[in-house]
Amino acid sequence: MSDDPISTSRPPVFGARRATITDVAREAGTGKTSISRYLNGETGVLSPDLRERIEAAIAKLDYRPNQMARGLKRGRNRLIGMLLADLTNPYSVEVLQGIEAACHALGYMPLICHAANEVDMERRYLQLLTTYRVEGVIVNALGVKEELLQGFTQGGIPVVLVDRTVEGIVTDMVGLDNPAAVAMATHHLVDEGFDELLFMVQPVTHVSSRRLREAAFQASLAAFDTHVVHGSTLIIDLADVAPALDELDRRVKAAHEAGRRMALFAANGPVALRVAVHLKERHGADWQAHVALMSIDDSEWAQLAGMTTVRQPTYDIGRRAVEFLHERLGGAAMAARECLLPGELVVRASTARKHNAPHISHVSEN
Amino acid sequence: MSDDPISTSRPPVFGARRATITDVAREAGTGKTSISRYLNGETGVLSPDLRERIEAAIAKLDYRPNQMARGLKRGRNRLIGMLLADLTNPYSVEVLQGIEAACHALGYMPLICHAANEVDMERRYLQLLTTYRVEGVIVNALGVKEELLQGFTQGGIPVVLVDRTVEGIVTDMVGLDNPAAVAMATHHLVDEGFDELLFMVQPVTHVSSRRLREAAFQASLAAFDTHVVHGSTLIIDLADVAPALDELDRRVKAAHEAGRRMALFAANGPVALRVAVHLKERHGADWQAHVALMSIDDSEWAQLAGMTTVRQPTYDIGRRAVEFLHERLGGAAMAARECLLPGELVVRASTARKHNAPHISHVSEN
DNA sequence: TTGTAAGCGTTATCAA
DNA sequence: TTGATAACGCTTACAA
Numbered sequence: 044m045s046d047d048p049i050s051t052s053r054p055p056v057f058g059a060r061r062a063t064i065t066d067v068a069r070e071a072g073t074g075k076t077s078i079s080r081y082l083n084g085e086t087g088v089l090s091p092d093l094r095e096r097i098e099a100a101i102a103k104l105d106y107r108p109n110q111m112a113r114g115l116k117r118g119r120n121r122l123i124g125m126l127l128a129d130l131t132n133p134y135s136v137e138v139l140q141g142i143e144a145a146c147h148a149l150g151y152m153p154l155i156c157h158a159a160n161e162v163d164m165e166r167r168y169l170q171l172l173t174t175y176r177v178e179g180v181i182v183n184a185l186g187v188k189e190e191l192l193q194g195f196t197q198g199g200i201p202v203v204l205v206d207r208t209v210e211g212i213v214t215d216m217v218g219l220d221n222p223a224a225v226a227m228a229t230h231h232l233v234d235e236g237f238d239e240l241l242f243m244v245q246p247v248t249h250v251s252s253r254r255l256r257e258a259a260f261q262a263s264l265a266a267f268d269t270h271v272v273h274g275s276t277l278i279i280d281l282a283d284v285a286p287a288l289d290e291l292d293r294r295v296k297a298a299h300e301a302g303r304r305m306a307l308f309a310a311n312g313p314v315a316l317r318v319a320v321h322l323k324e325r326h327g328a329d330w331q332a333h334v335a336l337m338s339i340d341d342s343e344w345a346q347l348a349g350m351t352t353v354r355q356p357t358y359d360i361g362r363r364a365v366e367f368l369h370e371r372l373g374g375a376a377m378a379a380r381e382c383l384l385p386g387e388l389v390v391r392a393s394t395a396r397k398h399n400a401p402h403i404s405h406v407s408e409n
Numbered sequence: 410m411s412d413d414p415i416s417t418s419r420p421p422v423f424g425a426r427r428a429t430i431t432d433v434a435r436e437a438g439t440g441k442t443s444i445s446r447y448l449n450g451e452t453g454v455l456s457p458d459l460r461e462r463i464e465a466a467i468a469k470l471d472y473r474p475n476q477m478a479r480g481l482k483r484g485r486n487r488l489i490g491m492l493l494a495d496l497t498n499p500y501s502v503e504v505l506q507g508i509e510a511a512c513h514a515l516g517y518m519p520l521i522c523h524a525a526n527e528v529d530m531e532r533r534y535l536q537l538l539t540t541y542r543v544e545g546v547i548v549n550a551l552g553v554k555e556e557l558l559q560g561f562t563q564g565g566i567p568v569v570l571v572d573r574t575v576e577g578i579v580t581d582m583v584g585l586d587n588p589a590a591v592a593m594a595t596h597h598l599v600d601e602g603f604d605e606l607l608f609m610v611q612p613v614t615h616v617s618s619r620r621l622r623e624a625a626f627q628a629s630l631a632a633f634d635t636h637v638v639h640g641s642t643l644i645i646d647l648a649d650v651a652p653a654l655d656e657l658d659r660r661v662k663a664a665h666e667a668g669r670r671m672a673l674f675a676a677n678g679p680v681a682l683r684v685a686v687h688l689k690e691r692h693g694a695d696w697q698a699h700v701a702l703m704s705i706d707d708s709e710w711a712q713l714a715g716m717t718t719v720r721q722p723t724y725d726i727g728r729r730a731v732e733f734l735h736e737r738l739g740g741a742a743m744a745a746r747e748c749l750l751p752g753e754l755v756v757r758a759s760t761a762r763k764h765n766a767p768h769i770s771h772v773s774e775n
Numbered sequence: 776t777t778g779t780a781a782g783c784g785t786t787a788t789c790a791a
Numbered sequence: 792t793t794g795a796t797a798a799c800g801c802t803t804a805c806a807a
């Protein structure tokens with residue numbers, strides 16, 4: 044199989060192993076170095092004649108340089124690890140699109156790992172990523188703790204966190220400007236005449252963005268007269284929703300009976316969907332007449348439901364994350380950066396001012 | 410940097426490059442071969458003493474074998490390419506979950522490529538995949554044509570198609586049993602008293618599953634009396650919906666005026682969503698009272714909208730695809746297989762029989 | 776302008 | 792039971 048003089052010029056045939064740089068060199072009647080030079084764009088160093096022969100040989104053998112071998116030799120393989128907690132959440136997919144576009148533009152290949160909300164998977168995937176010697180990692184996960192990321196940070200592999208910070212880790216971070224987004228939403232609700240706000244969020248432990256959003260909600264309330272605008276928080280664990288939904292019903296009922304104008308504010312898309320489904324089961328098709336619902340995350344069904352949302356700049360978040368990584372890989376050694384991008388309020392019917400709504404004024408404009 | 414006698418037993422420090430097998434060998438006071446043997450589970454060949462030393466050295470240096478180097482030497486890197494046309498479609502994400510689970514179970518690492526509905530990207534990614542020397546590919550794309558896949562098939566790299574076949578290519582294929590699924594849905598609609606069915610599908614060129622579903626719809630109609638049950642098809646191009654939506658309105662209006670009971674049947678989730686949004690804009694919040702809508706793909710918002718669907722066995726489709734690949738990689742050389750999995754009818758309010766609906770009987774039960 | 780040879784981190788072959 | 796040593800496919804001094 045090794046050296047059949049007759050078949051030296053054979054076309055790539057079925058079942059043939061891929062051509063190597065050596066095959067190409069032999070075919071072009073030159074050395075491996077020249078092929079390598081050609082591949083790496085060191086044109087001008089090659090005589091036109093040789094270049095042509097190389098081109099012909101490559102085409103003939105349908106040669107594709109082996110990235111693995113390249114990476115091994117060069118010490119970098121252009122692979123960027125991307126750990127995602129949940130692709131089921133459209134937010135993640137959108138961020139991913141930004142990441143992919145940026146990777147493509149900068150010549151990286153994203154190695155996408157989807158942990159499907161399993162902390163255990165996250166650990167395994169992080170291990171795997173180091174094993175494949177990724178040059179950097181972008182992380183949007185649930186159970187990331189300091190120790191898990193040490194393998195990277197200590198090895199000098201840059202890490203960028205998306206949508207959350209991790210205690211004890213100093214790395215670049217990209218995400219929504221939660222305080223501003225939540226404040227914008229809260230003010231919108233109050234402006235529309237709602238005076239009983241319920242912020243609904245998943246358990247905040249270990250996910251900084253949830254914590255931040257909840258805190259921002261409480262902070263926003265300070266802008267209004269406590270006697271007029273009431274605000275409270277409800278923790279909803281999507282893995283065990285029953286108790287929270289019961290509590291939700293109770294509060295909605297109480298608000299109704301007290302003659303208050305209630306608005307529910309979901310901290311993200313998945314929470315909003317679960318709550319919407321529940322409200323529909325509970326109040327029937329025109330549940331939106333009973334309670335107003337808005338959320339962070341402009342889910343695809345938001346338009347169908349006519350729900351007001353805060354749209355996150357997902358694409359830019361992804362792009363920025365890659366850019367941060369790229370800068371670090373280029374040798375930039377500044378302190379950890381935090382990039383908070385603004386959200387966009389998308390007003391729909393769900394939070395429209397009802398005809399008899401009172402006008403509520405701010406305590407202060409700050 | 411190479412041999413500092415003092416730091417031979419140093420703990421992994423910040424900025425240090427990852428330990429190699431040579432480092433571990435030195436640390437354990439043995440040769441690389443033994444380390445390699447240990448890594449590959451050739452236990453029993455190693456003396457307990459040596460094994461212990463190796464374990465200690467690995468732990469101390471936090472050593473992780475380099476998959477790239479392994480792949481280079483072994484000729485296989487456990488990488489499986491996965492080309493996805495559109496992660497925005499929940500169908501894809503669900504299939505992906507099955508794929509990931511199976512890959513994990515079988516020791517593969519999926520290299521996920523998301524073409525974001527761009528045929529051009531698909532081509533680029535396929536190139537890239539061959540460059541990374543994936544051992545197999547799972548493809549669910551838009552513009553896959555014979556030539557594009559030749560690089561793999563000719564090189565002996567197994568290919569599995571998901572949800573569609575490609576003319577001129579003989580490979581394993583996994584997907585929904587479209588004829589059965591569509592027939593089931595059609596019969597359901599007729600059973601519920603609808604007698605004017607409109608099947609809505611994206612342009613069928615190049616995507617076999619769309620073609621199959623449309624054909625199956627037409628075929629299903631044959632089971633009923635043509636004078637009683639009317640059926641027709643509407644092509645909706647999601648990149649340019651206006652004309653199709655106009656036509657849709659026209660047909661809905663006509664059916665209404667003719668006193669027919671109309672049901673819209675979307676060939677997949679994205680079409681259903683687009684149509685639902687349009688109907689809501691057109692007919693207001695209680696659009697469902699005007700037209701019945703069902704679809705293939707049990708989208709997350711289907712429950713919220715109370716829409717009847719056919720749920721695809723997405724997880725199993727993904728799992729099966731990997732298994733097919735795994736069998737080929739194990740040397741199985743049988744003819745191309747086609748695995749068609751059954752869908753599941755999820756009945757919700759959208760297609761509930763209206764009180765005054767006539768009962769329509771089949772022409773034949775076959 | 777071109778080629779030779781060493782080496783990236785593994786595994787496999789062979790000998791001790 | 793162990794360990795040199797030669798590949799794997801590529802890049803990169805260094806020579807010519």
